[in-house]
Amino acid sequence: MIRFLIKGLMRDRSRSLFPVLMVSAGAFLTVFLYSFMKGTMDDLISSNAKFDTGHVKIMTRAYEEMADQTPNDLALLGVNSLVERLRSSERNMVWTPRVRFGGLLDIPDEQGETRAQGPVMGLGVDLLSPESPERDILNLESAVVRGRMPQSGNEILISEEFAKKLGVEIGEAATLIGSTMNGAMAMYNFKVSGTVRFGITVMDRGAVIADVKDVQSALDMEDGASEIVGYSENMRYDDGTMLTLTQRFNDKFSRVDDEFSPLMLSLSQHSGMGEYLDLVDVFGGIIVLIFVVVMSIVLWNSGLINGLRRYGEIGVRLAMGEPKGSLYRWMIYESIIIGFIGSILGTVFGLAISYYLQYTGIDFGAIMQKSTMLLSNVIRARVTGWSYVIGFVPGLVASVVGTMFAGIGIYRRQTSQLFKELEV
Amino acid sequence: MNLVEIENLVKRYPMGKSQFTALKNINLQFEKGEYSGIIGPSGSGKTTLLNIIGSLDIPSEGSATVLGKKIEKLSHREAARLRSRHMGFIFQTYNLLPVYTVFENVEFPLLIMKMPEKERKKKVMDALEWLGMTDKVDSRPAQLSGGESQRVAVARAIVKQPELVLADEPTANLDAENSYNILERMVKLNKELKTTFIFATHDEKVIRYLERKIYLVDGQVARDEIIH
Numbered sequence: 001m002i003r004f005l006i007k008g009l010m011r012d013r014s015r016s017l018f019p020v021l022m023v024s025a026g027a028f029l030t031v032f033l034y035s036f037m038k039g040t041m042d043d044l045i046s047s048n049a050k051f052d053t054g055h056v057k058i059m060t061r062a063y064e065e066m067a068d069q070t071p072n073d074l075a076l077l078g079v080n081s082l083v084e085r086l087r088s089s090e091r092n093m094v095w096t097p098r099v100r101f102g103g104l105l106d107i108p109d110e111q112g113e114t115r116a117q118g119p120v121m122g123l124g125v126d127l128l129s130p131e132s133p134e135r136d137i138l139n140l141e142s143a144v145v146r147g148r149m150p151q152s153g154n155e156i157l158i159s160e161e162f163a164k165k166l167g168v169e170i171g172e173a174a175t176l177i178g179s180t181m182n183g184a185m186a187m188y189n190f191k192v193s194g195t196v197r198f199g200i201t202v203m204d205r206g207a208v209i210a211d212v213k214d215v216q217s218a219l220d221m222e223d224g225a226s227e228i229v230g231y232s233e234n235m236r237y238d239d240g241t242m243l244t245l246t247q248r249f250n251d252k253f254s255r256v257d258d259e260f261s262p263l264m265l266s267l268s269q270h271s272g273m274g275e276y277l278d279l280v281d282v283f284g285g286i287i288v289l290i291f292v293v294v295m296s297i298v299l300w301n302s303g304l305i306n307g308l309r310r311y312g313e314i315g316v317r318l319a320m321g322e323p324k325g326s327l328y329r330w331m332i333y334e335s336i337i338i339g340f341i342g343s344i345l346g347t348v349f350g351l352a353i354s355y356y357l358q359y360t361g362i363d364f365g366a367i368m369q370k371s372t373m374l375l376s377n378v379i380r381a382r383v384t385g386w387s388y389v390i391g392f393v394p395g396l397v398a399s400v401v402g403t404m405f406a407g408i409g410i411y412r413r414q415t416s417q418l419f420k421e422l423e424v
Numbered sequence: 425m426n427l428v429e430i431e432n433l434v435k436r437y438p439m440g441k442s443q444f445t446a447l448k449n450i451n452l453q454f455e456k457g458e459y460s461g462i463i464g465p466s467g468s469g470k471t472t473l474l475n476i477i478g479s480l481d482i483p484s485e486g487s488a489t490v491l492g493k494k495i496e497k498l499s500h501r502e503a504a505r506l507r508s509r510h511m512g513f514i515f516q517t518y519n520l521l522p523v524y525t526v527f528e529n530v531e532f533p534l535l536i537m538k539m540p541e542k543e544r545k546k547k548v549m550d551a552l553e554w555l556g557m558t559d560k561v562d563s564r565p566a567q568l569s570g571g572e573s574q575r576v577a578v579a580r581a582i583v584k585q586p587e588l589v590l591a592d593e594p595t596a597n598l599d600a601e602n603s604y605n606i607l608e609r610m611v612k613l614n615k616e617l618k619t620t621f622i623f624a625t626h627d628e629k630v631i632r633y634l635e636r637k638i639y640l641v642d643g644q645v646a647r648d649e650i651i652h
Binding site: 001004007008011012312313315316317318319320321322323324325326 | 480504509511513515519521523524532533536580
């Protein structure tokens with residue numbers, strides 16, 4: 001019977017080729033959309049992790065409450081010893097202190113008068129230590145557009161767009177005007193060693209990257225930091241592991257009654273990030289569900305049309321004594337074969353496009369000019385293990401469900417009308 | 425023993441709020457090996473009677489016993505089994521499956537019976553030989569003439585060597601020569617295999633070949649002639 005079924009499928013394009021193309025299209029869209037959304041979400045998480053939250057982040061309890069204002073007067077102290085302790089106790093993690101700051105960047109002319117000035121968002125990171133992980137985490141070297149990486153103290157990187165806006169050239173002086181940890185006015189002279197473009201609008205609009213020791217010095221934060229960020233060694237975020245680490249650290253170091261005690265938060269515990277992570281998890285499910293429903297309706301309709309087209313065949317088979325259940329199962333087997341082949345084709349095409357976009361990406365920079373999200377301008381797909389199988393869910397399920405609905409007509413067929421129907 | 429026994433059979437169909445009586449008080453018996461026909465104009469009830477004998481429909485009243493089974497008491501599955509094992513059907517419009525070859529079309533009823541492949545092949549070739557179609561085994565229905573298509577349909581009906589073949593206007597779409605060919609072959613099958621044939625027809629070409637002619641008028645048996 002199966003041999004007969006396959007012969008029928010191979011010889012009749014309207015019961016094989018067109019349904020296969022339809023299923024392929026559905027599977028392709030599912031695989032591609034899933035991979036693209038996965039890439040987008042992962043990029044969002046990755047960008048946030050790299051530039052903001054880390055996989056885990058330690059701040060004082062007080063700083064954490066007002067973190068959006070970068071209140072360095074509430075910063076962590078005794079950072080060096082805490083980092084050393086973390087490095088020895090949590091060896092699977094990479095730890096590094098950071099200072100966030102805001103202020104004005106003043107560009108003087110030859111007479112030392114202000115030539116240009118603009119607000120900056122600054123990040124003090126370990127740029128100069130040979131063991132520093134920051135160059136890799138922030139991907140700084142490949143982000144340099146002009147000039148070079150800082151090689152000695154007091155050298156900074158500024159974002160390319162910001163540099164163009166201020167008319168700053170490489171090697172020129174730039175003065176940071178801000179406030180110290182103690183609330184006093186801070187002025188500190190730097191030299192621009194290079195410009196960078198991260199491809200993240202919010203960072204490229206006006207960021208300054210300086211060595212953490214210079215920033216500590218400029219803001220009177222000796223042995224202090226806004227935060228200590230930690231990353232897993234393989235740079236892959238695992239929520240369960242990070243939550244366990246967070247719990248372990250907080251049990252040991254954090255005290256509810258001390259607002260200056262350190263508090264560790266995992267990426268998912270930061271405002272909104274947990275929801276993003278959940279969204280990533282459910283998004284694939286939502287896409288698949290939508291496609292299963294839509295494709296089922298389409299294939300149901302297709303099955304009904306196919307049923308009309310094969311009305312004579314079904315009728316004559318019923319007349320010959322083939323049980324209705326056997327005919328119904330025949331239709332289901334056909335749909336499984338079509339669903340399987342269509343899913344394979346759709347998945348192959350979906351993976352091909354997704355892999356291509358994983359490497360090239362699509363540049364949305366032009367429409368993200370005013371973005372405040374830490375999201376890369378070039379959005380890439382990401383192929384995961386799920387990308388290989390997710391297309392089969394709508395491909396197979398929708399095919400079978402659509403056929404099951406359409407095939408109910410077989411059970412409603414009145415055998416008493418067969419002679420009349422078959423004589424038409 | 426009679427192959428088919430029909431007693432006081434009445435068949436009614438709903439027609440709006442009232443009912444239309446298609447068959448009225450039919451009493452008939454068909455013996456094994458008969459070559460008989462139900463004759464009448466359109467609307468006389470001959471296809472309805474063929475439907476009931478073929479277990480495709482059930483009587484509203486009375487009883488129809490075919491091969492010892494009371495049609496009105498059979499479930500859908502039992503009726504399907506009765507058709508697949510013991511009956512062959514021939515339609516006016518052949519109704520061959522267009523995607524399958526001649527061989528596969530004839531093989532199909534045996535597949536429904538789950539017959540082993542070796543036995544199947546032999547029976548199919550025997551049936552095609554009976555109908556003179558062995559040179560067309562690999563042809564598709566679209567490549568056949570009307571007469572050839574009907575010969576394949578007859579081969580499909582007799583391949584399992586059923587006790588009973590029901591044919592509804594089998595020559596209606598055929599010219600005189602093809603009708604003659606088909607009818608001659610069916611007579612031969614009837615004589616040599618003792619297959620019982622019941623036709624529903626109003627075609628004179630068929631009527632000439634019948635050994636028993638049952639005339640239906642307005643759903644009632646008007647005349648039952650046996651030709652010796």
